[in-house]
Amino acid sequence: MEAKNIKDIKDIQLFVSNMYPNTDRDFSYIFSYTARHIGYLGKSLNQRRPSIDEFVRTTSWIFALANKLNIDIENALIERHPGICPYCVTIPCKCLETNKKPYIDIKAYNIPQELTYQASVIKLQGSITLAEHAKRLAAIYPGNAYIWRFSGPWMHTSKMQEELAEVHEAATRFFSQRKNLNAVSEEFSDLLAWVLSAWRISFPNEAIDEQFISFYLNGCPVCGKKTCDCMLYSDSSSQLVEPRIIEELGLLFLQLAREVGTSDFDIKEIQKSLSKAAETQSEPVARTALLEVKNKTTEIERLVERGAGNAKNIATIIEAIRKFFDSFPFM
Numbered sequence: 001m002e003a004k005n006i007k008d009i010k011d012i013q014l015f016v017s018n019m020y021p022n023t024d025r026d027f028s029y030i031f032s033y034t035a036r037h038i039g040y041l042g043k044s045l046n047q048r049r050p051s052i053d054e055f056v057r058t059t060s061w062i063f064a065l066a067n068k069l070n071i072d073i074e075n076a077l078i079e080r081h082p083g084i085c086p087y088c089v090t091i092p093c094k095c096l097e098t099n100k101k102p103y104i105d106i107k108a109y110n111i112p113q114e115l116t117y118q119a120s121v122i123k124l125q126g127s128i129t130l131a132e133h134a135k136r137l138a139a140i141y142p143g144n145a146y147i148w149r150f151s152g153p154w155m156h157t158s159k160m161q162e163e164l165a166e167v168h169e170a171a172t173r174f175f176s177q178r179k180n181l182n183a184v185s186e187e188f189s190d191l192l193a194w195v196l197s198a199w200r201i202s203f204p205n206e207a208i209d210e211q212f213i214s215f216y217l218n219g220c221p222v223c224g225k226k227t228c229d230c231m232l233y234s235d236s237s238s239q240l241v242e243p244r245i246i247e248e249l250g251l252l253f254l255q256l257a258r259e260v261g262t263s264d265f266d267i268k269e270i271q272k273s274l275s276k277a278a279e280t281q282s283e284p285v286a287r288t289a290l291l292e293v294k295n296k297t298t299e300i301e302r303l304v305e306r307g308a309g310n311a312k313n314i315a316t317i318i319e320a321i322r323k324f325f326d327s328f329p330f331m
Contacts, residue, residue: 002226003216008127009074012212016063019220020228027068027175031168033235034061038164041195042157050202055195056215059130059208062192069171071185073192077133080189082118085140089114093141131207134196141197148201156198163191241286243278249324250274253293256317260300270296290325297321 001015022030037058044051066073080086085093087100089111094103106114122128138145147155170187173179199208215221220228222235250271257267273289297318 003213006209006213008129008209009077009133010127012059012130012209013063013067013073015216016060017067018227019216020060020064022064022068024232025068027065027171029232030061030065030068031171034058034065035164037061038160041198042153042160045153045157045198045202048152050198052203052206052211053215055199055202055208056212058195059192059212062188062195065167066188069174069181069184071181071188073188074127076185076189077192078122078128079115079119080186081133081137081140081193082115082122083136083140084115084118086111086115091140093143096143129207129209130196130212131209133193134200134208137193137197138200144197145201153198153201156194156201159194160191160198163187163194167191241277241281241283243281245324246274246278246286246289249290249293249321250278252317252321252324253297256297256300256314256321259314259317260303266292266296293321294325 001011001018003015006012006015037054041051041054041058044054063073066076084091085095088094088098088103089106090103097103102111144155167184167187170179170184174181174184196208218224219226220230222228223230253274254267254271270289270292273285273292277286277289300314301318
């Protein structure tokens with residue numbers, strides 16, 4: 001299945017299964033990468049620099065983890081949040097008023113029946129997209145957006161970490177036959193729900209499904225294959241210093257200096273800084289080296305405005321250098 005043919009959540013789950021069969025990756029391996037990207041996603045949100053790619057990576061690993069347990073994500077999402085809150089059993093959620101007790105007069109043993117009925121109504125409408133479920137969650141929990149607006153994303157990032165921990169606990173209990181798979185499915189749906197809620201607040205006019213398609217349009221973003229052929233632990237760096245990128249930036253910066261016709265002392269010093277950053281792979285060293293590049297690039301821009309060098313070529317190189325800075329999320 002190709003990414004361009006994805007239409008709903010079931011398609012995404014099938015696509016991830018085909019792209020990443022993960023026959024040689026166990027649950028713990030996939031969980032570790034899910035944890036990594038939950039952490040990186042939280043970092044980007046807390047820095048108020050939400051990353052579309054990190055949202056897609058995180059979602060992909062959650063689906064891969066669910067595939068390892070044969071959990072139907074679409075079904076889990078609908079049954080856990082079928083248009084009403086599963087605790088107070090109403091919309092919008094009134095758990096703050098009821099302390100997570102039913103808002104309506106209903107006995108505990110009737111709650112599953114009510115949720116099942118509401119879920120069946122949604123299922124009759126056919127398959128759903130992640131964007132549609134995110135919209136449903138926003139209607140159930142409007143308070144989440146208000147908290148984010150006035151206090152920042154702290155609640156979402158902490159809840160994602162908490163739900164990830166609960167996924168792990170539920171899965172380990174399932175492996176030891178102390179929890180059934182439905183209970184594990186609930187934890188997966190809660191985790192993905194917080195990710196989707198953060199997405200809708202961060203990118204209210206974008207459908208995460210469309211971004212998922214774009215991210216995987218040409219296959220695995222690391223190896224480029226339609227069915228991933230990456231070796232174990234061969235993933236690309238998304239947050240740490242990548243020596244190859246530092247080196248490529250150094251060559252581009254040297255090209256800029258030559259185009260302008262300057263070979264002053266600063267250029268040589270910056271080249272040393274970039275080399276040391278690539279050698280040590282240290283974030284503090286890389287950050288300082290990149291700031292040196294940024295400042296010198298700005299200085300060269302001013303020279304160009306005064307007529308130094310080929311303005312068109314220099315503008316092209318400067319634009320390419322600026323794009324490189326997008327590869328360094330710690331900047």
